[in-house]
Amino acid sequence: MPRPVFPRRLRRGDTIGLFCPAGPIHKSMEMERGIRVLTSMGFQVTIHGNMQCGHPYLADTDQARANAFLSLWHDEEVQALMAVRGGFGCMRLMDYLGLDSLQGQPKLLIGFSDITALLQGLLVHGNIVGIHGPVVTSLADQDENSTRSFFSLVTGEINTPIMPLNLEILRSGDAQGPLVGGNLTTLIHLMGTPWECPWDGAVLVLEDTGEVPYRLDRMLTQLACSGRLANLAGIILGTFDQGKEMDSLELLRLQEQVWTRVLELTQAYGYPVWGNFPIGHQKSNVGLPIGMEVQMNSSTGQLQLLQESVTLL
Numbered sequence: 001m002p003r004p005v006f007p008r009r010l011r012r013g014d015t016i017g018l019f020c021p022a023g024p025i026h027k028s029m030e031m032e033r034g035i036r037v038l039t040s041m042g043f044q045v046t047i048h049g050n051m052q053c054g055h056p057y058l059a060d061t062d063q064a065r066a067n068a069f070l071s072l073w074h075d076e077e078v079q080a081l082m083a084v085r086g087g088f089g090c091m092r093l094m095d096y097l098g099l100d101s102l103q104g105q106p107k108l109l110i111g112f113s114d115i116t117a118l119l120q121g122l123l124v125h126g127n128i129v130g131i132h133g134p135v136v137t138s139l140a141d142q143d144e145n146s147t148r149s150f151f152s153l154v155t156g157e158i159n160t161p162i163m164p165l166n167l168e169i170l171r172s173g174d175a176q177g178p179l180v181g182g183n184l185t186t187l188i189h190l191m192g193t194p195w196e197c198p199w200d201g202a203v204l205v206l207e208d209t210g211e212v213p214y215r216l217d218r219m220l221t222q223l224a225c226s227g228r229l230a231n232l233a234g235i236i237l238g239t240f241d242q243g244k245e246m247d248s249l250e251l252l253r254l255q256e257q258v259w260t261r262v263l264e265l266t267q268a269y270g271y272p273v274w275g276n277f278p279i280g281h282q283k284s285n286v287g288l289p290i291g292m293e294v295q296m297n298s299s300t301g302q303l304q305l306l307q308e309s310v311t312l313l
Helices: 028-040 062-073 090-097 099-104 113-126 144-155 184-190 213-225 248-265
Strands: 015-019 044-047 080-083 108-111 130-132 168-171 174-183 203-208 234-240 273-275 288-290 293-297 302-305
Touching: 015 062, 028 044, 062 080, 062 090, 090 099, 090 113, 090 184, 099 113, 108 113, 113 130, 113 174, 113 184, 113 288, 130 144, 168 248, 174 184, 174 288, 184 203, 184 213, 213 248, 234 248, 248 273
Parallel strands: 015 044, 015 080, 080 108, 108 130, 174 203, 203 234, 234 273
Antiparallel strands: 130 288, 168 273, 174 293, 293 302
16 A cells, blocks of 8 residues: 655645534634634635534534535645534534545545544545644634644644653553554444444554543443454553533543553554553543554654655645
């Protein structure tokens, strides 16, 4: 298989196309604040598609949301696509998008949470690296380090190692492999579909929100029982929260429950496992290139992005 394509990075004055591939906008102020961040960094924005059509959990019909995505993708004035928010609905679009046909016109796709489905589908069928990073409605509330990391990644500096201050080395060791994953719930529901991520030899990154401990346990156990964890190169765990206000002790307790279960499920394999990596639905959510190879160095706590593993445009 040829090396994945990393689309052209953004330059000042470029246009980012905004769309709602999943849930509707409930708080327009969050979107407006995110747009102000994008314009303050020198980008222009254009918005396609409905943001709220009256459906309780979708921004519009499947065809309309797919059309918004495709119209932005094929618009020569648009250099990147960024989801306004996640929620649920991206999987419903997959049959409408013709992802294989997008290989000839690669663009940066940016988002996380439910957008995991689009990022994995684009990698598997389009061989295009996407950016696991903020959605528009989360952008203004990120911490400064996450915003700096994200803009560095999309504007060209992709050799800078990521060295999180509060990283937990749960199992030491070094590893190298293509970065896959994202939202745990979405990945579970992609299993057995044509858009499931390639697991073998990969560095798997996981995060989630709105899930209580027993449901997280159930999903992690399913990954193990299905054999998806057996041939990984390593695992990087981001933040897990219950989708509500949690004090620091409650949040830490949930992370530790996830860490313990992942270590139990992967004990036989011995590859490195990291926790407390700054991705997820809290304020820390650094940009990560899905499909690019990375190196995990547990002695330094450094994640190195390997530019030579992709074709740069």
